[in-house]
Amino acid sequence: MALFEADLPPMTTSIGHATADGIWVQGYDLAQELMGEVDFGGVFFLLVSGRLPTLGESRLFNAVLVALADHGLTPSALAARLTFTGAPEAIQGAVAAGVLGAGSEFLGVFENAGRMLRRAGPIPDDDDQALQRLAVGIVDSYRSRNQRLPGFGHPFHKGGDPRVVRLLGLAREHDLCGPHVRLMLRVESLATSSSGKPLPLNAGGMCGALLCDLGIDTAALRGVAVVSRAAGIVGHIAEEARAPIGRALWYMAERETHYQPRRGPHAPGAEQEDDRG
Structure with a gap:
């Protein structure tokens, strides 16, 4: 087991990390540099791309998020x-x-x-x-x-x-x-x-x-x-x-959906099949 563990590559992440006095997201201080400074779309972009968006990219990325937020009773x-x-x-x-x-x-x-x-x-x-x-x-x-x-x-x-x-x-x-x-x-x-x-x-x-x-x-x-x-x-x-x-x-589904068995004595055409038999 020790040999197997020694062969494991080091595990790293750049997404987030918390210490006793701070929280870091992609290298930014969450409380001081992101909260109140960057909107949610910008932070989401940072999380998936590793960088903060430019002003134009932020506006476009937020528009993409808004575009699919809802489309009714889908x-x-x-x-x-x-x-x-x-x-x-x-x-x-x-x-x-x-x-x-x-x-x-x-x-x-x-x-x-x-x-x-x-x-x-x-x-x-x-x-x-x-x-x-x-x-x-x-x-x-x-x-x-x-x-x-x-x-x-x-x-x-x-x-x-x-x-x-x-x-x-x-x-x-x-x-x-x-x-x-x-x-x-x-x-x-x-x-x-x-x-x-x-x-x-x-x-x-x-x-x-x-x-x-x-x-x-x-x-x-x-x-x-x-x-x-x-x-x-x-x-x-x-x-x-x-x-x-x-x-x-x-x-409504119960009311509008009609039960129709595919097999058995009550299935459509069952009597005709019996007559032919």
């Missing part, structure tokens, strides 16, 4: 409210229930879009034709596998996601439209549905591209979305506590 909000209905004494369980569904359909688009862009390889800066070829390659690759492009289309914003317009405007205002955003916009010009209709870029896709340009590690992209939506979920739970709808949702 599956994540419903999961949180219904879990709170069953266990109101454990709000952490309801928050967890709301974010556990972060995947390809909801919240995971940040990561999926970022991986798509970063898998494309080096993105040319001043070569429009090379950038177009890269975009064509991405679209053709997904079409050949019959897979949906991550970050495109929206169940409600058929004509375009208003958050994309705002985020793109902020990025241009602060000169933060980097190569990943430029490539994503080229992909958007080629993205179409199976019926041939154009697929507009959604907020998840734009946020994924922006975060890539801000240097956020791919592994952390979905985490940014989860932190953003967690704020909205806590808001839903706070409302559920004072104006509950969880039981109404449960009763």
Whole structure:
């Protein structure tokens, strides 16, 4: 055992450390240099990137967090409210229930879009034709596998996601439209549905591209979305506590869902099968 322990590499962290008279986060004194001086978005950026953002980066990163904070009674909000209905004494369980569904359909688009862009390889800066070829390659690759492009289309914003317009405007205002955003916009010009209709870029896709340009590690992209939506979920739970709808949702599901057995003597067509037998 001693030999095994001697072979272990030293364990280090730069995230946080506490002493008898201070708390340190990424090399900054939490109480003196961050609290009251840097907003939560800036500290979150510091935690995932290792540096404080510039003024423009801070404004854009905070806008990304705001963009996904809430979108109404989405599956994540419903999961949180219904879990709170069953266990109101454990709000952490309801928050967890709301974010556990972060995947390809909801919240995971940040990561999926970022991986798509970063898998494309080096993105040319001043070569429009090379950038177009890269975009064509991405679209053709997904079409050949019959897979949906991550970050495109929206169940409600058929004509375009208003958050994309705002985020793109902020990025241009602060000169933060980097190569990943430029490539994503080229992909958007080629993205179409199976019926041939154009697929507009959604907020998840734009946020994924922006975060890539801000240097956020791919592994952390979905985490940014989860932190953003967690704020909205806590808001839903706070409302559920004072104006509950969880039981109404449960009763509505019971009322509107019809039991239909697939097997047994009461299954549809069972009598006909018996007659033929």
